[in-house]
Amino acid sequence: MDLGKIFKNTFLVILTCLLLSACATQKKVSTGQMQGDVYTGTDTVEYLASGVPDRVFFATNESVLTTASRDTLRKQAAWMRKNSELTFVIEGHADERGTREYNLALGERRANAAKDYLMTYGVSASRLQVISYGKERPVDSGSNPLAWSKNRRSVTVKAN
Amino acid sequence: MFFRYLLILVIFLPIKTLALIEVDITRGNLSPLPIAVSPLSVDDESKSNLNKILKSEDIGSDISIVIENNLKTSGLFNPLNKNAFLQKPDIAHLKPRFEDWALIKAQALITGKVTLVDEKLRVEFRLWDVLAAKEMMALAFTTVPKNWRRVGHIITDKAYERLTGEKGYFDTRIIYVAEEGKKTNRVKKLAIMDQDGFNTKYLTLGNELVLTPRFNPANQMVTYLSYFRNLPRVYLLDIETGVQEVVGDFPGMTFAPRFSPDGKKIIMSFAMDGNSEIYTMDLENRVVEKITNHPSIDTSPSFSPNGKYICFNSDRSGYQQIYVMKSDGSNVKRISFGKGIYGTPVWSPRGDLIAFTKMHKGKFYIGVMRTDGSGERLLTENYYQEAPSWSPNGRVLIFYRETKTDEKGEGFSAKLWSIDLTGYNERLVKTETDASDPSWSSLLSN
Numbered sequence: 001m002d003l004g005k006i007f008k009n010t011f012l013v014i015l016t017c018l019l020l021s022a023c024a025t026q027k028k029v030s031t032g033q034m035q036g037d038v039y040t041g042t043d044t045v046e047y048l049a050s051g052v053p054d055r056v057f058f059a060t061n062e063s064v065l066t067t068a069s070r071d072t073l074r075k076q077a078a079w080m081r082k083n084s085e086l087t088f089v090i091e092g093h094a095d096e097r098g099t100r101e102y103n104l105a106l107g108e109r110r111a112n113a114a115k116d117y118l119m120t121y122g123v124s125a126s127r128l129q130v131i132s133y134g135k136e137r138p139v140d141s142g143s144n145p146l147a148w149s150k151n152r153r154s155v156t157v158k159a160n
Numbered sequence: 161m162f163f164r165y166l167l168i169l170v171i172f173l174p175i176k177t178l179a180l181i182e183v184d185i186t187r188g189n190l191s192p193l194p195i196a197v198s199p200l201s202v203d204d205e206s207k208s209n210l211n212k213i214l215k216s217e218d219i220g221s222d223i224s225i226v227i228e229n230n231l232k233t234s235g236l237f238n239p240l241n242k243n244a245f246l247q248k249p250d251i252a253h254l255k256p257r258f259e260d261w262a263l264i265k266a267q268a269l270i271t272g273k274v275t276l277v278d279e280k281l282r283v284e285f286r287l288w289d290v291l292a293a294k295e296m297m298a299l300a301f302t303t304v305p306k307n308w309r310r311v312g313h314i315i316t317d318k319a320y321e322r323l324t325g326e327k328g329y330f331d332t333r334i335i336y337v338a339e340e341g342k343k344t345n346r347v348k349k350l351a352i353m354d355q356d357g358f359n360t361k362y363l364t365l366g367n368e369l370v371l372t373p374r375f376n377p378a379n380q381m382v383t384y385l386s387y388f389r390n391l392p393r394v395y396l397l398d399i400e401t402g403v404q405e406v407v408g409d410f411p412g413m414t415f416a417p418r419f420s421p422d423g424k425k426i427i428m429s430f431a432m433d434g435n436s437e438i439y440t441m442d443l444e445n446r447v448v449e450k451i452t453n454h455p456s457i458d459t460s461p462s463f464s465p466n467g468k469y470i471c472f473n474s475d476r477s478g479y480q481q482i483y484v485m486k487s488d489g490s491n492v493k494r495i496s497f498g499k500g501i502y503g504t505p506v507w508s509p510r511g512d513l514i515a516f517t518k519m520h521k522g523k524f525y526i527g528v529m530r531t532d533g534s535g536e537r538l539l540t541e542n543y544y545q546e547a548p549s550w551s552p553n554g555r556v557l558i559f560y561r562e563t564k565t566d567e568k569g570e571g572f573s574a575k576l577w578s579i580d581l582t583g584y585n586e587r588l589v590k591t592e593t594d595a596s597d598p599s600w601s602s603l604l605s606n
Contacts, residue, residue, distance in 0.1 A: 061479065063434070089390075096562070099503035099517050099546045100371060100597070101416040102473060102480055104385075104392070105429065105436040105457040108413055112434030131390060132413055132431065136369060141343035141569035143543075 038066055039149035044139045048156060052079045055155040056114060060095070060148075063109040065117060073114060076156055077121030084127075087159045090114050092132045095148035100134060107132030114154040129159060192238040193323065194265050195231060196290075199224045199242065200272035200283065201250035209276050213305050220249065220274050223283070226312025227270060227319075229356060230330045234320065235585035240266055253286060258293040266290050270319055281305045285315045287322055297322050309358055314605055329551040330355060333601045334558065335373045335382055336576060338362060339594040343565065343572040350384060352399065355600075357590035363397065372547075372597050373397075376419045379601045383407065383417040383426050394428050396443075408441045408448055416459045421467045427451070429459040438472055438489075451489040462506045462514075463487065464531070471495075471505040471514050471531070482516055484531060495533030500525075504547050507531070509602075510554040513581075517546040517559075526559050528581065539583040552602045555581055558589060560596040 033041030039057040046054045053076075056069035065073065080086065092111030094103035111130040119125055140147035200220035202210070210219045224242075231237035245252075246260040253271035261269050272285035284300040299318060303311060310331060317328030338351040348370050350363040363382070364370055369392075373384035382397045386404075394407040394414040408414065410430050417428040424443055429436045438452040438461045452458040456476035463470055471484045482496040482505045496502040500520025507514055508528075518525040518538065524545045527538040545561040558578045565572050574596045576589035589598070 061475075096544065097522075098519070099460070099473075099480070101429070101460045102457065102475075102503050104371075104413070104415045105431055105459050108431040108436065109434040109457065116434075130412075131392065133369075136346070136371070138344055141565055141572060142567075143564040143569075147569070 033146060034149050035066075037145060037149055038068075039146070039152070040068065041150075044150050044153075048076065048158065049079050052076055054157070055153045057149060058110055058152040058154070060097070060152065061106070063106065063113045065113055069114075070117060073117045074121055077118050077123050080118065080123045080127070081121075085160075087127045087129070089129045089131055089157045089159045090118075091137075091155045091157060092130065093137060093151055093153050093155070094135045095151040096135045096138060096143070097148060098135065103134035104132050107134045110152075110154045114156070118156075192236055193267055194240055195237045195268040195270065196240045196245060196261055196264065196266035197224045197228045197231070197242075198245060198247070198252045198269065198271045199249045200274050200285070201248075201253055202274045206274060206276040210274075210281075210305060213279075214308065216308075219281075219305075219308055220272070223272070223274070223308055223312045223315070224270075226309055226356070227316050230313065230316040231320075233356070233587060235580060236320075236324065240264055253284070256288055256290075258288075258290050261288075261290045268296075268319075268323060270315070272315070276305070277302070279305070281308060281311065283311050283315075285318075287319050309354060310604070313354070313356075317603070317605075326555065327553045327603065329553045329556060329600075329603070331604045332552060333375075333379065333604070334576070334589070334598050335375055335601070336560075336591070336595045336598040337370060337373065338591070339574055339596060340366075343569070350382070350397070351591075351593075351595070353591070360592050363399065363402070372416060372599075374418050374599045375601045377421060377423045377602055379604060381419075381423075383419060383428075385415045385417065394426065396426070407443075408439075408446070410439075414439075416461065418462055420463050421465050427461045427463065427470065429461070438470070451487075452485075452492075453489070460504050464507045465509055465511045469507075469531070471507055473503050473505060480519075482514065482529075482533070484514075495529065495531070496536075497533060498536050506548060506550065508550050508554045509552055513554070515548040515550065515557055517548070526557060526579065528557075537583070539579050539581070540577075540586055545577070547597055549598055549600045551600050557581070558598045558600055560598060562596075 038059050048054050053072045056072050090111040092107035094106045115128045138151040140150045200223050202220040216222050228239040231239050244264045253273050269288040269290055275282045280302045282302045286298045287296045289296050313331040316330040320328035332355045335352045338349045339346050341347045347366045349366045350370050350373050353360040369387035371385040373382045386395045392413040394417040395404050396407050397404045407426050413431045414428050417426050425440045427440045430439050436457045436459050438458050439450050441448045454476050458474045460473040461470050474483050480501040480503050481494050482502045483494050485492040500518050502516050502518050504517045505514050513528045515528050518527050523541050525538045526540050526548050529536040543564045548557040548559040556578050561577050562574045574594045576595045576598050578589050579586040
């Protein structure tokens, strides 16, 4: 047995382990708050009531609601039905990586996706107003994919 | 035989000499034309009276600086250092000693004379061909003293047109959105300034979000998007009177407005239930017409200068692309087919090109293509830039550019930039505050 060889192998194994774990932690940082490019974190989320998040997030250029978004909106709808005196504004937003005018339209489309879903769960259209801010009101001023994912959102705000 | 040739030479030489000054404007100009702009001469009495009115030591020199600046910014001219000038302004204006101006390598010379007559500013100017030792043009005009910067712009336009064969773009204004404050909550105001960044005026107070202002062809009206009372709608503003009104009565957001080339209609998008369509409204009879009909986003419409066609932005193919249709909405054709996605198409005042923003692999480009989509040319690449607007002669594009923020989300800025159609001569356009959404007026004096 060559002692040197054993040491060398052990060293290589340790090194590989270190490298792998480094990769793993790095991956965790970039994916922990995003799935695909949809934000899944809670940093910016506020609550309309206990357990009722106020916002849902979208993929780049998309207005399709994710499973998590539909879950959030069902919670909003249930709470809205219980508080029938309240009316709401649904604000649609886009990230900064698009032209201003198109983003206004995209924000409107996102807010309406949320509105339509709330309506299918029994909230009357007359209680839901829609406004698009395009890319005008980001919550995160960063210029990176995570910041952009937080900004692609539709936020339900109490109007009265 | 020899003599006959000589005779022909003698006949043709002077003509050739007369046409010596010619500025090549078809490509990036690597050797701009050396031009001397002599300070305009002012007699002592006018000087002291003008000093009282305008608080200016030497208005003749001030006007010449306006001209110099314009010429330099165009990229086609190289204004020479005044310290090298040998002749006094008043004598040069009467009869230049061409040898002296040739000595400092000037090919063209601008001279002028300012007098104050009955509280009016009277300005004479002459353009000289130094090598041919000839006067090329002479003009005089009268105006109120406070218009002295415009005088400089008009002189530049006349000299530019005479030397390049194209209309100038210096007696013009830019309307834009002035921005201040944090990126997450920008305060935005409508602002208007001369093309060279002077005489800035703010048209709104910043109480509500305002976006995308555009001039009407007569430059007296502006159409823009305002979030007044949190209802994003297209508005019309009379610049002189300050009177504002909502355009039309739409039950939802209207945005992306522009005037038709005759100034009689506004074309814009109206968003309803997640679908944006293009509409026009006649400003006289208030008739509203729906132009597009498609369940996708249709926005950023812009008329061709003859009013017969409209280019616009649509994602009906899945992503943002540029389309052209007849002004009644028929014959919709996609024209952008390059890699990436396209937005903000805007028809050139000459009618032959469409300028656009292109997004590809995380970069933003300003480019131009022919109206059938062929001949795409990208002029400039950056982290974020968009919304080109044409100079009235179709030679220069103005747009805005935003910077990437650092790890802390700091360092955001938005500025106006201009670039020649050639892709050369990119310049920061000076503004008092951060700025975006520029729109270039037509020539104020025609």
